[in-house]
Amino acid sequence: MALPTPNLDDRRFQQFVDDAKRHIQRRSTEWTDHNVSDPGITLIEAVAHMTDQLVYRLNRVPDKNYLAFLDLLGVRLFPPAAARVGVTFWLSAPQPEPVVMPAGTEVATERTEAEEAVVFATERDLVVPPCALERVLIQNAGGPPVDRTNDVLGDGDVPIFADPPQPGDAVLFGLSAAVPGGAVVLRLDSRVDGVGVDPRKPPLRWEAWTESGWGDCELAEDTTGGLNRNGEVVLHLPEGHATSRIGDHNAGWLRCRAVNPAVGQPFYNTSPSIREASAFTIGATGWAIHATEVRDEPLGESAGVPGQRVRLTHAPLIAADPPLHLQVSTGEGWQDWQVVESFSASGPDDRHVVVDATTGEIAFGPAVRESDGTLRQYGVVPPTGAVIRARRYRCGGGRGGNVSRGLVRVLRSSIPYVARVENREGATGGVDGETVDEAKVRAPITLRAQERAVTVRDYEELARQAAPEAARIACLGVDPREAGENAVRLLVVPQAVPDRNGRMRFEQLVPTDELLGRITGYLDERRPLGTRLSIGPPFYQGVTVAASINVQRDPGRGEDVRAAALDAVYRYLDPLTGGADGTGWPFGRPLRAGEIFAALQRVPGVDLVDEVTLNAADPLTGRRGDPTDRIELSGASLFFSYEHTVRVVT
Numbered sequence: 253m254a255l256p257t258p259n260l261d262d263r264r265f266q267q268f269v270d271d272a273k274r275h276i277q278r279r280s281t282e283w284t285d286h287n288v289s290d291p292g293i294t295l296i297e298a299v300a301h302m303t304d305q306l307v308y309r310l311n312r313v314p315d316k317n318y319l320a321f322l323d324l325l326g327v328r329l330f331p332p333a334a335a336r337v338g339v340t341f342w343l344s345a346p347q348p349e350p351v352v353m354p355a356g357t358e359v360a361t362e363r364t365e366a367e368e369a370v371v372f373a374t375e376r377d378l379v380v381p382p383c384a385l386e387r388v389l390i391q392n393a394g395g396p397p398v399d400r401t402n403d404v405l406g407d408g409d410v411p412i413f414a415d416p417p418q419p420g421d422a423v424l425f426g427l428s429a430a431v432p433g434g435a436v437v438l439r440l441d442s443r444v445d446g447v448g449v450d451p452r453k454p455p456l457r458w459e460a461w462t463e464s465g466w467g468d469c470e471l472a473e474d475t476t477g478g479l480n481r482n483g484e485v486v487l488h489l490p491e492g493h494a495t496s497r498i499g500d501h502n503a504g505w506l507r508c509r510a511v512n513p514a515v516g517q518p519f520y521n522t523s524p525s526i527r528e529a530s531a532f533t534i535g536a537t538g539w540a541i542h543a544t545e546v547r548d549e550p551l552g553e554s555a556g557v558p559g560q561r562v563r564l565t566h567a568p569l570i571a572a573d574p575p576l577h578l579q580v581s582t583g584e585g586w587q588d589w590q591v592v593e594s595f596s597a598s599g600p601d602d603r604h605v606v607v608d609a610t611t612g613e614i615a616f617g618p619a620v621r622e623s624d625g626t627l628r629q630y631g632v633v634p635p636t637g638a639v640i641r642a643r644r645y646r647c648g649g650g651r652g653g654n655v656s657r658g659l660v661r662v663l664r665s666s667i668p669y670v671a672r673v674e675n676r677e678g679a680t681g682g683v684d685g686e687t688v689d690e691a692k693v694r695a696p697i698t699l700r701a702q703e704r705a706v707t708v709r710d711y712e713e714l715a716r717q718a719a720p721e722a723a724r725i726a727c728l729g730v731d732p733r734e735a736g737e738n739a740v741r742l743l744v745v746p747q748a749v750p751d752r753n754g755r756m757r758f759e760q761l762v763p764t765d766e767l768l769g770r771i772t773g774y775l776d777e778r779r780p781l782g783t784r785l786s787i788g789p790p791f792y793q794g795v796t797v798a799a800s801i802n803v804q805r806d807p808g809r810g811e812d813v814r815a816a817a818l819d820a821v822y823r824y825l826d827p828l829t830g831g832a833d834g835t836g837w838p839f840g841r842p843l844r845a846g847e848i849f850a851a852l853q854r855v856p857g858v859d860l861v862d863e864v865t866l867n868a869a870d871p872l873t874g875r876r877g878d879p880t881d882r883i884e885l886s887g888a889s890l891f892f893s894y895e896h897t898v899r900v901v902t
Contacts, residue, residue, distance in 0.1 A: 261307045268300035319688065326594070327695045331609035333721050334570040334646070335542040335653030335682030337372060337675045339660055340435060340488070343380060344671040346532035351669050353378040353538065356545055358664035359673050361655055369662065370655055372679070373545055378538035380434060383427040385531035387501050393420030397499050404529050412479065412508075413523035419455075419512045421523075426503030427531055432493040435535035436506070438485040440476055441528035448521030454478025455513040455520075458485070461505040462492035469506070470676070479508070479524040488537060488676070515873070540660075542653030542682055543570050543646040551614070554580065556636030558619035558629060564642060567612030568685050570649040571720075576607050578614065581639040588643075595630035604631040610685055612647075653682035654749045678749030678760070681721040705779045711742055718774035719767055723747040723828050726839050728888055730786075738783045742775075743790045743839065743888055744768065745827060754819055758871045758892060761827060762789055790827075790839065793885055794869035794894040796876055797821050797848055800901060802860035807902035813857035817898045824851045827890040840887035852898075862901060869894040 273296070276283050286293060339359050343351060355376045363369040388404040389397040392414040403410045413421035425438060449455065456478060458469040467490040475483030487506065495504050513519045544566070551562040569575045574591040580603075581587075589603045595617050598604040606615045617631020634640065660675040686694075694713070701710045711727040719725075724745035746767060748760035772787050779785055799821070803813050824830050824847070830837040845864045852861045868877035871894050885891070 265304040272296045329610040330686035331568045332649035332685040333683040334649035335679040337679035338537045339540045340537045342535040351380040360662045361659045372540035374540045380536040383429045387426030389424040391422045393418045409525045411523040411525045417520040417523045422509040425506040430495045430504035433491045433537045439530045451477030457511045459507045460489045460493045461496045543648040549642040551640040554634035554638040560616045564612035566647040569609040576645040577643040579643045580634045598631040600629040650684045651682050655679050680747045683720045718771045742787045791889040792892040794871040796867040796869045797896040799864045800862040800899045802901045810900040814900045817855050821896045825891045825893045842884045845881040
């Protein structure tokens with residue numbers, strides 16, 4: 253069998269003839285005889301025959317010529333993308349003055365015998381401002397806030413909810429300063445009156461005031477048991493935390509609000525009270541990127557000729573805007589040069605360069621001789637002897653930076669008063685650079701689409717260009733009876749890193765607003781007018797598998813086999829790596845109990861799979877449906893594993 257050859261142009265003789273006839277109808281309406289007897293048609297067929305022969309030979313050029321052809325068309329390899337992660341810096345103790353973590357502060361995972369440490373660097377300065385508790389307000393549901401600061405700070409018992417407590421009752425804590433992205437500790441001395449609730453899961457919601465209203469806080473720790481005993485509440489505040497005026501007081505506000513209990517969740521019978529309260533900042537969270545920053549790298553001197561090329565020492569560059577800060581030394585000092593996509597719009601006085609992020613090559617503007625004999629310069633040429641340097645750029649990136657939560661815990665830069673670091677969520681966004689084979693597959697699709705979204709495949713490919721870090725993208729046609737004409741739906745599954753136990757949480761599979769906005773903006777410029785585009789996550793159908801397996805041959809390994817069987821079920825139903833081919837569960841594909849039988853039977857140590865039942869589940873509420881042997885999916889849905897169970901029979 254012959255090796256497959258690249259197909260640069262899939263058109264044939266008859267397609268060339270038909271295209272020419274359609275062109276005649278638009279340009280020469282008086283030409284009406286399109287029969288083969290017409291001399292003009294005969295000439296068209298002759299040219300089409302010769303073109304067909306050229307295309308036939310073109311499709312059989314060697315691979316090197318194919319790559320050279322793509323290079324002439326301007327096809328470039330996509331650079332790698334770097335993973336980003338939120339890193340929390342915990343202080344050893346509250347500090348009276350702000351603690352600053354400068355940009356470029358390095359944190360890393362632990363180095364092991366088998367794996368090197370994965371290093372991250374903060375993107376910008378992170379400030380941990382101090383704060384103190386200044387105000388305490390009590391607000392019953394639907395009523396105005398009442399200042400009870402003197403009672404709380406004056407050693408009095410203050411009920412924080414109404415009598416009896418109602419959903420919507422709240423207590424507000426006013427901090428002396430806003431702590432955006434900070435970790436704040438509320439130290440409370442409470443009387444044990446708030447009876448009736450489960451202290452492990454009280455019906456409370458902690459919120460912070462931001463410029464867009466009240467935003468949720470992440471509860472890191474609550475030793476008060478839902479305000480029922482003395483203890484501390486540790487909160488991670490949103491990045492938009494800001495000061496605001498409530499009543500007669502301006503402060504950085506936090507709020508603890510009673511909410512409607514979930515099904516089966518008890519509510520307060522009696523309001524808890526506060527006797528004493530204080531607050532302080534104990535840390536802050538900032539964004540770090542998996543990349544190495546290079547500063548002030550000398551690149552040599554200018555030769556004073558057009559089209560000069562220099563190369564960076566470290567490559568590839570990570571995708572950024574811009575990827576490089578380049579400077580050239582002149583008699584007036586260092587001058588900045590702008591990185592552009594191409595020199596097509598560059599004039600002779602524009603300080604422009606083009607950077608190949610994959611190889612690290614920097615090209616200055618060329619000089620091109622026009623048809624009238626004049627020489628046109630695209631971009632200014634640095635003077636002879638001028639020193640060229642890379643003021644700042646970042647290299648690295650790749651899929652290796654997608655680490656699980658809790659693994660970044662090494663502080664490589666020494667910072668006073670910082671005790672430890674951690675990542676509360678996994679790092680995402682790391683994508684390896686495009687390979688030559690991948691570019692060879694992408695190039696014909698790009699040439700056919702011409703930066704226009706028309707077909708389903710066009711939408712998917714353009715969306716991947718806008719967000720290469722997205723794990724899965726699928727475009728679906730929408731029934732006109734449901735959404736009207738010219739409606740397109742794009743499903744986006746973000747990249748998610750499982751926790752160390754190999755499980756994924758539901759919130760990890762919801763794309764961020766930033767990711768959806770970037771795809772929307774990119775496609776809006778390329779979709780046809782009149783097309784209505786809907787972009788969002790798929791519907792996740794929760795599923796619970798209950799199975800019984802037999803391990804008669806080696807009953808002593810029952811627990812190990814059970815753990816391996818659970819991993820196999822989670823892995824098979826994974827929306828990113830599940831399915832029969834390991835590329836993610838197919839959109840809209842139903843699940844049958846027989847597939848779980850087969851997946852479990854392949855687990856080493858399983859002698860027999862006795863029973864498998866499926867239950868549809870709601871991953872948000874936890875409600876399950878009746879047992880069944882088949883669960884259907886709509887075309888825009890994927891499965892999400894929700895608390896599988898495997899029973900071992902020895």
